Amino acid sequence: MDFLNKKYLFTPGPVPVSPRVLLTQAQPMTxxxxxxxxxxxxxxxxxxxxxxxxxxxxxxxxxxxxxxxxxxxxxxxxxxxxxxxxxxxxxxxxxxxxxxxxxxxxxxxxxxxxxxxxxxxxxxxxxxxxxxxxxxxxxxxxxxxxxxxxxxxxxxxxxxxxxxxxxxxxxxxxxxxxxxxxxxxxxxxxxxxxxxxxxxxxxxxxxxxxxxxxxxxxxxxxxxxxxxxxxxxxxxxxxxxxxxxxxxxxxxxxxxxxxxGLEKIFKHCSALSLACRKGVSALGLEIFPEVPSESLTVVKSPQGLNTGEFLKFLRDKWGILFAGGQDKLKGKIFRITHMGDQSPFDLMVALSALEMGLNLFGIKIPLGASLVSAEEILMEYLKNEGV
Amino acid sequence: MDFLNKKYLFTPGPVPVSPRVLLTQAQPMTxxxxxxxxxxxxxxxxxxxxxxxxxxxxxxxxxxxxxxxxxxxxxxxxxxxxxxxxxxxxxxxxxxxxxxxxxxxxxxxxxxxxxxxxxxxxxxxxxxxxxxxxxxxxxxxxxxxxxxxxxxxxxxxxxxxxxxxxxxxxxxxxxxxxxxxxxxxxxxxxxxxxxxxxxxxxxxxxxxxxxxxxxxxxxxxxxxxxxxxxxxxxxxxxxxxxxxxxxxxxxxxxxxxxxxGLEKIFKHCSALSLACRKGVSALGLEIFPEVPSESLTVVKSPQGLNTGEFLKFLRDKWGILFAGGQDKLKGKIFRITHMGDQSPFDLMVALSALEMGLNLFGIKIPLGASLVSAEEILMEYLKNEGV
Structure with a gap:
């Protein structure tokens, strides 16, 4: 019932911290x-x-x-x-x-x-x-x-x-x-x-x-x-x-x-970022960087979207935190990170919020398209690695 | 990076508890x-x-x-x-x-x-x-x-x-x-x-x-x-x-x-349960109860699914906890709750895990179908209530 207070952090720092780490840090001061x-x-x-x-x-x-x-x-x-x-x-x-x-x-x-x-x-x-x-x-x-x-x-x-x-x-x-x-x-x-x-x-x-x-x-x-x-x-x-x-x-x-092991961690970030890029592209949106990093997915804001209002809405109403653009990119991009304590399922949260949010903001996107595209990548990853 | 340890609790008790409540309970004993x-x-x-x-x-x-x-x-x-x-x-x-x-x-x-x-x-x-x-x-x-x-x-x-x-x-x-x-x-x-x-x-x-x-x-x-x-x-x-x-x-x-206010809470549970039922039905699965409660969605296990193995897999490999059937319903149903500190986005986690899991277990379902159906309901709810 505390649902309106839930926060889902997809900013490229700070990132979600696992409860285990938070509890470790809550030890008596030494x-x-x-x-x-x-x-x-x-x-x-x-x-x-x-x-x-x-x-x-x-x-x-x-x-x-x-x-x-x-x-x-x-x-x-x-x-x-x-x-x-x-x-x-x-x-x-x-x-x-x-x-x-x-x-x-x-x-x-x-x-x-x-x-x-x-x-x-x-x-x-x-x-x-x-x-x-x-x-x-x-x-x-x-x-x-x-x-x-x-x-x-x-x-x-x-x-x-x-x-x-x-x-x-x-x-x-x-x-x-x-x-x-x-x-x-x-x-x-x-x-x-x-x-x-x-x-x-x-x-x-x-x-x-x-x-x-x-x-x-x-x-x-x-x-x-x-x-x-x-x-x-x-x-x-x-x-x-x-x-x-x-x-x-x-x-x-x-x-x-x-x-x-580092290799497993690299594969994890790689799967999340690939799934996110494929998902975002399936909505008809464009990836901003020429050579995308696995750390975060940076998306070009679609025509007609007031990006500032959109990100504020997601943040204040739904507790979904994406990052906007800085300086000359302000209003032109938004950023979704794959770093931090995130599972493939958390990416589904990000993409469903993106889909529903864009839809409510009047941007025509094929509902569900990013989710299916992401699932196709994530299933492969979960089958081979997560299992 | 703690991702393999994440737990997503969809059992009909215990349910997810908000960090605010957990911190309140961590006060010095009085x-x-x-x-x-x-x-x-x-x-x-x-x-x-x-x-x-x-x-x-x-x-x-x-x-x-x-x-x-x-x-x-x-x-x-x-x-x-x-x-x-x-x-x-x-x-x-x-x-x-x-x-x-x-x-x-x-x-x-x-x-x-x-x-x-x-x-x-x-x-x-x-x-x-x-x-x-x-x-x-x-x-x-x-x-x-x-x-x-x-x-x-x-x-x-x-x-x-x-x-x-x-x-x-x-x-x-x-x-x-x-x-x-x-x-x-x-x-x-x-x-x-x-x-x-x-x-x-x-x-x-x-x-x-x-x-x-x-x-x-x-x-x-x-x-x-x-x-x-x-x-x-x-x-x-x-x-x-x-x-x-x-x-x-x-x-x-x-x-x-x-x-x-109770009314808002009732609407929340009602939206989550409706979205879940519509989603599950869109996969071609059947809802078990004649008159479903908003507290949880109980799904008939599809033909050919080893439900016990399926739930164990979701639990042990992906950290997704659904409940199975008890006694004579063991192996015949599984249960997804809508109680606890859950947002509409958490339901997307449950449904995407369900879809990907069934797919990996060889059950033919239209990938993404439950997510789109759920989004349609949740968007209406989020537009009218969550906002």
């Missing part, structure tokens, strides 16, 4: 300098390596994902350093803004929102700017739903001195990004995405090449300080007070990731 | 003899009257619903008393068993499982047994999904000395059963049904006619003792230790019932 908490940290560090597919250490901060992006900038570079920035949306902009804020010299590769960068564009920039210290880019550009060709670009940078710095906030744990195998130099993520945790933790890992550049970094840093965290790690602790309850949830979640 | 707990009890008693649509007191026990059925028997009757029992399923049987256990003289009206009692059958029994102290029946027979004609039967009993005792465990709060208006003498319910609470509380209200018969009751009773509870109520307490955390959840839930 102290981060106790020996048993050092044991928690040791386990987390080991399991993060599995998630990042790396032998390097993974560092974390009590911050949003942007904190780890800032940590990359301030720990790697020095004033005036040239960096190549892939700017294909809101989060590409963020790399540029961070570079500008800290007095770097960004070479911006501006890509139309909705398009993916082409490896040739990076290749050309690297040739023109052999002194660039790094390429800063997203794996998935959350604002447009685009998946950038990280692997292909890593093949361009790994033999050079130029670092490849990947904001994988909505990508790591969604689809393969093996850090060591591909030679990624910096990989960043956040807790409120594929890790299905509440917001509040950011993560960053550095290759040896990145660590060696960091040695000479001259930018000011205090909280986001890699050297301090490295030193604290030798004592199985953190430089500053960690987000204790979030870390307890993280420990639980990382165990789950290990027990399921 | 003591039931404190003045502030008396205030809780006073509020609950007032709000229960609204739910039961009565001016009488509603009593409650820390017990399952069966406890309140036993309370009705032991507080109303004396050894050898004749009672007319409507036995149209598992819960009708329970009335008979209780009557037999306490040495009453039950006149059993046996109805084929799946059929509803006809008022004429009760009329005839009342004529043949004018000395019957009561008619004992269900409002909804949960084992078959049948809705019995309580109103019509109340018109037969209200002018007579014979009491009408209604097990409304899966009916009260689902569809109208106004106790005072219809002259129902005893109404019983439980917490884990329409009230959307965990199991553990039962409720019972008595008309003046019932209270006066209770005065002369000679059956032994200690825990389920109306006189003790009535006395305790005068002191704003309970005779025995109450289920404190459940009562805190109940208080929260009853406030919600009052703020939504």
């Amino acid at each position: 102290h981060h300098r106790l020996p048993e908490f050092s044991e928690v940290l040791r386990e987390i560090r080991e399991d993060l390596k599995y998630l990042f597919q790396t032998q390097r250490e993974v560092y974390f901060f009590a911050s949003s994902g942007t904190g780890a992006m800032e940590a990359a900038i301030v720990n790697l570079f020095s004033p005036g350093d040239k960096v190549i920035v892939v700017e294909a949306g809101k989060f590409g902009e963020r790399w540029r803004e961070l570079a500008e804020t800290y007095g770097l010299n960004p070479v911006v590769l501006k890509i139309e929102w909705g398009q993916a960068i082409k490896p040739e564009q990076v290749e050309k920039a690297l040739k023109e700017h052999p002194d660039a210290k790094a390429v800063l880019m997203q794996a998935c550009e959350t604002s447009t739903g685009v998946k950038h060709p990280v692997k292909e670009i890593s093949e361009l940078t790994r033999s050079k001195e130029t670092l490849l710095v990947i904001d994988a906030i909505t990508a790591l744990g969604v689809y393969p990004l093996p850090m060591d195998e591909w030679g990624l130099d910096v990989v960043i993520t956040g807790s409120q995405k594929a890790l299905s945790l509440p917001p509040g933790l950011s993560f960053i890992a550095f290759s040896d090449k990145a660590l060696s550049l960091a040695e000479s970094s001259k930018l000011p840093k205090y909280y986001f300080n890699l050297a301090k965290e490295r030193k604290a790690y030798t004592k199985d602790t953190t430089a500053f007070t960690p987000a204790i309850s979030l870390l307890l949830g993280l420990k639980e979640m990382l165990k789950r990731v290990r027990s399921l | 003591h039931h003899r404190l003045p502030e707990f008396s205030e809780v009890l006073r509020e609950i008693r007032e709000d229960l009257k609204y739910l039961f649509q009565t001016q009488r007191e509603v009593y409650f026990f820390a017990s399952s619903g069966t406890g309140a059925m036993e309370a009705a028997i032991v507080n109303l009757f004396s050894p050898g008393d004749k009672v007319i029992v409507v036995e149209a399923g598992k819960f009708g049987e329970r009335w008979r068993e209780l009557a037999e256990t306490y040495g009453l003289n039950p006149v059993v009206l046996k109805i084929e499982w799946g059929q509803a009692i006809k008022p004429e059958q009760v009329e005839k029994a009342l004529k043949e047994h004018p000395d019957a102290k009561a008619v004992l029946m269900q409002a909804c027979e949960t084992s078959t999904g049948v809705k019995h004609p309580v109103k019509e039967i109340s018109e037969l009993t209200r002018s007579k000395e014979t009491l009408l005792v209604i097990d409304a465990i899966t009916a009260l709060g689902v569809y109208p059963l106004p106790m005072d208006e219809w002259g129902l003498d005893v109404v019983i319910t439980g917490s884990q049904k329409a009230l959307s609470l965990p199991p553990g509380l039962s409720f019972i209200a008595f008309s003046d006619k019932a209270l006066s018969l209770a005065e002369s009751s000679k059956l032994p009773k200690y825990y389920f003792n109306l006189a003790k509870e009535r006395k305790a109520y005068t002191k704003d307490t309970t005779a025995f230790t109450p289920a404190i955390s459940l009562l805190l959840g109940l208080k929260e839930m009853l406030k919600r019932v009052r703020s939504l």
